[in-house]
Amino acid sequence: MNQPPERNHVSNTERGYMKSRIWKLAVCIAVPIGILLLPVPKGLTLVAWQLLALYIAAILGLLLRPMPEPAVLLAVIGVSSICFRNSATMLAGYTSSTVWLVFCAFMIGTAIVQTGLGRRFAYVLIGRMGKGTLGLGYVTACTDLVLSPVTPSNTARSGGIIFPIVRSLADSLGSKPGATSRRVGAYLTVLLYQISLTTGYIFITGIAPNFLSAKFGQEILKVDITWLLWFKAAVVPGMICLLVVPLLVYWMYPPELKSFDSRELSKKGLADLGPFSRREKVLSVLFVLAILGWATGGITKIDATAVAIAFVGACLVLGVITWDDLAVTKGAWSTFIWYGGVVGLADGLAKAKFFDWMAKVLSSSFNFNGINGILTLAILVLVSLLVRYLFASMATFVTTMVPVLLTLALVAHAPVYPAFFLIAFAACYGCVLTHYGGAVGPVLFGEGYVDQTTWWKIGAVFTLFSFLIHMTVGLFYWKLIGLW
């Protein structure tokens, strides 16, 4: 695509890539046009039908990926602003506080990586607690958990901060991909993936697509999901899963090396980082303030987005990070552009009463009468987990399936809060079913410590375990705190 001008011959691979790209683009364009040629279904306005065609174009673009997600959304926004002769509607998503929260949290993640605070925290914990391999598993979980409220890019958190440390630890213990992988490296790698997608849903700020789930929950189930409510709902089932997973993987896929001394690695790592800098100290204070700000949002009436923007502003004013650091955080901009586009589309569909119409159609197609709402939910979530094998990204899954799942839950008269949380949490932990389910998967799996069969097997067992915990302890606990 982006080849220098002097290059004239196109290689065969590139030609193949171009061909598949053209084929994918053709599908993304033809299907929505096909939809527009059909008569508008009864009960739906023309605008809603057109928006649906655009939304399907976006979904196809996200699934087939002829180009990166933000490019897909910019193209869809471009088409729609021309067709609707109005760019304002489609841009509404970019003022959404949801989009800004995830954007700012990305920026905060940059600060955690840049200052070295994340690595320092990991090294300190490893030095203090990581005496045996199982202990190290718990240290990994704990580190990931502590960083997760401010790093919605779990690729940055687990892949960027923690995995390099785990990798060098395994290396120093003589465990490399191949013959020695099972000594310790394989255990820690696959475990880190399961951990990352569990901490990912304990906080709404733990993984970016949670915000899209919350948006759809608001549009379809009319639930108001604050930072604190999400945490309250997730903490009990989530913490159980997080506490069990190091042991579960230890049992299913035992490392050969059971105990060792990790103090050396910790000491060396900390020496490399140098003394605790002013920037790290300031960031630690801001970090605590942000958690406090989010946790007390219900009392102070300061919304989570305001806290996040103020966090970023404070980091800039106090010199923790510079604007130049933020301006090159490609992930933050990409997320901003494509989430903003999806949120704009979803808002448009909601305003055009599309979701109401979908609920009506689904309730006349499915007969949920007399069937228990909770049982329906269980089936819905199980189905949503089965189709996960087809999805190469959590955000694509959320964009495609979550609106449908939430609408089905609505028409089945399932209790709304349990319905929302069961579906939203499963959207996150379901990533572990494959090595491509969550963005951090390829990073960890690609290192080559673990074979695919093992990876998928452990993923399936842990997904099933998480599902059962949420359906039992989760539901019971949510009843206890009055969510249904």
Add this chain to the structure above:
Amino acid sequence: MNQPPERNHVSNTERGYMKSRIWKLAVCIAVPIGILLLPVPKGLTLVAWQLLALYIAAILGLLLRPMPEPAVLLAVIGVSSICFRNSATMLAGYTSSTVWLVFCAFMIGTAIVQTGLGRRFAYVLIGRMGKGTLGLGYVTACTDLVLSPVTPSNTARSGGIIFPIVRSLADSLGSKPGATSRRVGAYLTVLLYQISLTTGYIFITGIAPNFLSAKFGQEILKVDITWLLWFKAAVVPGMICLLVVPLLVYWMYPPELKSFDSRELSKKGLADLGPFSRREKVLSVLFVLAILGWATGGITKIDATAVAIAFVGACLVLGVITWDDLAVTKGAWSTFIWYGGVVGLADGLAKAKFFDWMAKVLSSSFNFNGINGILTLAILVLVSLLVRYLFASMATFVTTMVPVLLTLALVAHAPVYPAFFLIAFAACYGCVLTHYGGAVGPVLFGEGYVDQTTWWKIGAVFTLFSFLIHMTVGLFYWKLIGLW
């Protein structure tokens, strides 16, 4: 700021920089707090007063620059979202079509640079027309003019595309900074600066801060500035200035070398670029379509922003640029963040009726009765040009002074469209008064071809010339086309 953690001693320069930074931050924080401690003036709501304090904090931040512009705005938005317990109001600017138009145009500029289309165009023109030094001056003006509707970063256009070519041409003619600078390099460098800030106001998309001027025009004078109206108003006075400036500089600051053959350079440059690529061809077509789209916006009812977003979308779909190219366009993101912030604040102030209040206060302080509106305008614009020596950026000048100037024009009962255009255009051509007035200035001046006295002298003469043309031909022409 962004020093690696292992570095412990801070150099003296850095300590000095930190000190001046702290001092600047203190002013940015203390002044707004001082304002908030004063009683709210009669006729103004508390919210408007608080917004004014935030706006003044932003202006001080832009003037003193303790950190880059987007960082200043993010900090202001952070503070205001906490104080107002509401992040939505402050984020409203990010859905503004003004902000998106400049953002997308930045992206288009990236495509023009990346594909080499801009350079190719310049080389072709130089080969065809650039026989003598004066001719080359006109070629430079023509190239800059053609690129200007799609490159609101005139730093990218004049500094990034054209200047490197001019520089290598001067080099090849034996004109380097120092003893040989006057051969041809000095003439072309200072001329390019004057050209860049003239093409900058012929199209609203020619330089980014034009959009802020248009926003203030809409808020204060209630004028509706479309892409086409701006062009119609600017084309006659702007083209006169553009046609005169190569001759004016030639006369004031004659190059020693009057004629030479530039075909060699053109041939070599084109050979380096290779054959006219598919990407460049597609981009050329899209370029023409965009200009057509903007020019026919009044008939098709497709707004300029929709055209720009569709342009970017088409570039992505057709493989002219990739998302990765766009994601690293730092200038686009910086502009997006800080313009969005300023527009959000300006919107807030307008909604809180701040500008109405300012008009009332100014009209009771100044007695404009019996004074001719046009005369007042002439004085206003002259004063605005005099204070330009204090401003190191056009956008800062627009943010600080244009709302005041427009309000004064309003209370003086000057005709609104001439008032708007005289002030908005002067905000652009006024940059040439100093070598730091426009962002491209330091790039060109820094090369060392021209001394400061000459630079300022030529700038002053051309500014005065532009002012006179706008006050005479401009006003007459605007009367002719019914703008007053």
